[in-house]
Amino acid sequence: MDKIKKNHRPLILVTNDDGVEAKGIKALIEAVRPFGDIIAVAPDSAMSGMSHAITVSKPLYLTLVSSEEGLVVYKANGTPADCVKLALNELIEGRPDYVVSGINHGTNSSVSMHYSGTVAGAREGVFSGIPSIAFSLLDHDANADFSTAVQYARQLMRVVIENGMEAGVCYNVNIPAGSDVKGIKVCRQAKGIWTKEFDKRIDPRGRPYFWMTGRFESQESGVENTDEWALSRGYVSVVPFTIDATYQPAIEALQLQGVEEITESQLTQL
């Protein structure tokens, strides 16, 4: 397997979590193809809800799916993060210029970004210092209409190519379903919670089992400038997020609580 070398055009790495055959990754390739050469490395099966999981307990295989001028597609038996790692370590000579992930079939707004394999694929690119964007469409359907999403993804890609991205920062982009999209809002991640998360059933042997389901509830209904607010009004939401999750205000608070002054005698108490 010879590594892929960059030519004079930008090299764009594409991944997703719905798998290499999903309509959404084909839409994303269509969206970014005008800007450079494409290498797509995507899971060979659906990896929704896999978050930033990596495969440590079984070997990974890379399989060439197709190759044409300016577009090479591989699949791997791993997660989105695995796919990006395989591409960066084993497939590409040097580094791609951009990583884009998606377009996901279904929303990844609010706290759902933490469960998202799509977001993780982009975050993994940021770990290696590469400008990276995650795209999701608010439509779970396998045959969802991505035509409007393609236009918005392309324009956001253009903005990133023109302006760059700050190191350590990733963009989480969610796009309303349908063609009546109002525009783009840059916003923060809404507070929200999943409730009623399981459908409990009894198996033929009488044992209870649980299917994950659940209902998302915004905890900031009507609060402006959140991704949920933008999406509910028909706007594309762009949430810039950082891979440094540190919450600085709590550092001083914890120090004031005496955490750093725990003594040896306290340690042996209880």
Add this chain to the structure above:
Amino acid sequence: MDKIKKNHRPLILVTNDDGVEAKGIKALIEAVRPFGDIIAVAPDSAMSGMSHAITVSKPLYLTLVSSEEGLVVYKANGTPADCVKLALNELIEGRPDYVVSGINHGTNSSVSMHYSGTVAGAREGVFSGIPSIAFSLLDHDANADFSTAVQYARQLMRVVIENGMEAGVCYNVNIPAGSDVKGIKVCRQAKGIWTKEFDKRIDPRGRPYFWMTGRFESQESGVENTDEWALSRGYVSVVPFTIDATYQPAIEALQLQGVEEITESQLTQL
């Protein structure tokens, strides 16, 4: 399955990612047991590197492992996040007072927190508004010595019980191996990167395959007040992190780049 009701003592939910049989979760139960009643729900097999993955494509089973006064242990065929969700939705009447996850066999400092099932177990607790802490020991060994880690975990738990935790914030605690631990430092997440991530081999049928491995490189060697710095000097690191990953400074930057002014005519270009 009757739900577990709280009595007058605090109820502490314990999970991990190394599985219910791991030495680390037994150490964590030992550490927090003086503070309340314990319900442990942990994966039935090792789930290292599973990050915040949730199981959406197969049914989950909960199995009682043991029950004694003040300590009930369940296992589930899912991830750490699944285990916390199952406990909160299906096992506990009302809400536990705390969620603790670990003690992980191996470090979860710097960017590794994003791959960590242990950290995700605690983060999932924060999603439900519960003060939650992730604990990891810098020793991968299945028979690692957790005796010093137990003391520090207990003291940090005491601080959290006395002071509470800010909503939306989680603590990521890493503890040096060995007994010569110098104390505790509250710090930020260090910048770092994993390199040389795969061990490439050829299978008996001549196909290349890849085992994930890799070497962590700090990108802030010697920089003070990071978790890597604290751990390298023999201190326990406590990194408070937030589930709102939004990077505020980039919001204005993106607005200045004109992201919100993309026009319809631009959308149909290219």
